[in-house]
Amino acid sequence: MRLKGADMVMECLLEQGVDTVFGYPGGAILEIYDSLYKYKDKIQSILTSHEQGASHAADGYAKSTGKVGVCMATSGPGATNLVTGIATAFMDSVPIVAITANVGLSFLGKDSFQEIDITGITMPITKHNFIVKKIEDLAPSIRKAFKIAREGRPGPVLIDITKDVTAGYGEYEREEIDTDSNKVSNFYKEENYNESFEKAVELIEESKKPFVFVGGGIKSSNASDELKKFVELIDAPVTDSLMGKGAFDGKSSRYTGMLGMHGTKASNLGVAECDLLVAIGTRFSDRVIGNSDGFASKAKIIHIDIDDAEINKNVLVDLGIAGDAKYVLENLNLMLKKQDHTEWMKEIENLKDKYPIKYNKNVLTGPYVIEKIKECFDDNTIICTEVGQNQMWAAQYFHYNSPRQFVSSGGLGTMGYGLGAAIGVKYGNPKSRVINIAGDGCFRMNMNELATASRYNVPIIQVILNNKVLGMVRQWQTFFYEGRYSDTVLDDQVDFCKVAEGLGCKAVRVTKMDELEKALLEADSYNGPFVIECMIQEDDKVFPMVAPGKSLRDTFDQDDL
Incomplete structure (x- = not known):
């Protein structure tokens, strides 16, 4: 034709x-x-x-x-x-x-x-x-x-x-193409897989304190079911990267929270104490590992990733398996016997009890907003974020229990990402509630996309955590630059609610804790884009934290300060 x-x-x-x-x-x-x-x-x-x-x-x-x-x-x-x-x-x-x-x-x-x-x-x-x-x-x-x-x-x-x-x-002649996104890729299958699988099983069976670390590759390969079975078989706790959120059920008793710079103490200290770390579908970002010399220093490391260039790039490992996570886990699950690490799991549970993440519950804060969203909305809610404090709070305080429930910019850390992404998410998932969490600094970057949302009447909820500063940059300036707040104060005359209304959206401002639930429920019932501006304190911090160049063992929070 x-x-x-x-x-x-x-x-x-x-x-x-x-x-x-x-x-x-x-x-x-x-x-x-x-x-x-x-x-x-x-x-x-x-x-x-x-x-x-x-x-x-x-x-x-x-x-x-x-x-x-x-x-x-x-x-x-x-x-x-x-x-x-x-x-x-x-x-x-x-x-x-x-x-x-x-x-x-x-x-x-x-x-x-x-x-x-x-x-x-x-x-x-x-x-x-x-x-x-x-x-x-x-x-x-x-x-x-x-x-x-x-x-x-x-x-x-x-x-x-x-x-x-x-x-x-x-x-032009039409071609019929298989576009099944759930199809397991056979890409990067190696001839020596059997040898690698046998070595992995040997390392797992020798381990007394295994820990599983998952990244976004689990989502890409649709391997969450295989991951759950694998974790049960080896009887291990689970931590994740930012991109791995939702790959493993965040409500599971095995889940310890995120790993890395703003990871939980249970995850960071647990990985520091484990004797085997099984990392799946992750590239060991610098924000995850901290000082590489001290990362998982007591552990042997198995790294499973579809891209063989990632193996031994940032962290030297004892066994690298370059393959699709779904394929690798399916085969390992067939070879593994049920392990029992009761004492290790109790040790991890004690860490979770001793070092819970916490915040001031007497004032309106970012974590309070996230927890209230979690309380008001069901598990069919997809959370998008911008980058910075808003992103970390959304990662820490919302429990993700499905693989594609959290959408954020991880590697590049792109301010202004979330609103456009939320529109795309809603078109891909018209039956799901979609909420974008933003800081005021990020929101300024691409708030013009509210006009897109109103043009097509896209029913997304835009939450702005407005502390009138570039919060994460200010946090670093507080800890590492002696409080020299160079170009991070945004206390100007911009009125986000008026901007949102001018771009065709409904908007409300929340200044007190008891106003938030009403605003969220109103937004949920509104047939169109709805903006909620939450006024929080300028010096709210994201805790825990690992200072740049420090080991995960050096995780600190407000109590340590």
Whole structure:
């Protein structure tokens, strides 16, 4: 069948099971947007307020569904505005496909109006990228892009298409493609797996104090069920990274809380005392391990990850298994005998009892807001966050019991991520309640996406924890810079409620603890975007904390101070 290039893009998206795209039109991509209009009954196009919001929406859609998220932008500044979102997805291994259009082939390399080498710019922050200059390459490039984005360790792929390709005509033949996101990847299967599995079983059976550390790879491989069985078999406690939230049930008695800089003392001290650490689907970020020389110093370490480049990169391990977490755990579960570590589990339970996370319950605080959200809403609620104190409180005080219930920017730490992501999450999960937790500093970054939410009447709840400062940066300035609060005070005349109302949303301000529940329930019953601004104290801190360069053993909280 002979098709216009832009229509071919639509047909290839339909092949891949795409139902929603997020983006912003412009001159070079007009042909594709013209086709989106013709295909509007099959693919919904969400016009965001800024291209960065589109890339975060695609990220949130992908994180919360396991499908590939799609965003679009025109050439030049449209394409470069996607860069932060693409980098965010790259750092968190999120499968998105970014489609940009460039100037016509004859104008490339001539500094033409709105021309930019977007493939060159994004090369370090994509799994792969394409520039399509011939129409016969268009459909194969799109199909390869989706395959690369979802296979193995997921990640972003960019396709840049010259305008003459989108306007030209070529032959198209539909392909049937398996887009089952639950399908176990056979990527990175090694010939010596049996030897590795036997060694893992040997290390586990020798262990008296095992600890399991899980990251976002469990979610990517849909391995939560296998993880639960594995943990029961080896009779171990479980901690997670920020990206691992929800991979293991946060309400389980085995769960000890997050690990790392703002991890619980039970997790940090437990990992410091364990004799075997089984790390699955995690890259051992510096925010997790602290001083690498003192990390899990008493333990042998098994590291399971689909990307063999991560093994022995940040932490030297005793056994590395490069493979899909679901596949590896399925096989280990078949080989393992039930272990009994009653005394070790009692030791961990004592740590949890001795060092609970806590906060001042007499005033309105960030943790109180999170706990009230947890109290008011059911387990079908998906929490998105911005970055900073709001993010850490949401990680610490909300108990996630399903794998895709927590959506945040981990590796890049992108302020302004959450609101766009929440819109994408809602489109991917229309029956779920979606709440974005923000600090006032992050909210300023991309609050224009409230206009997107009101344009489409997207019923999300935006909670702002407003302490009128850049809270996490101020916390560091308090502890490590002798209280020199350089450019972190935001005490100005901005009224977020008026801004929200001006952008078409309902908004209320909460200043007292007893006002919060009413506001949350009102937001829940409102059919549209609702903003709740919570006024908290400027010097609220996130505890526990590990100072930069210190070991996890050096975790401190307000009592230690």
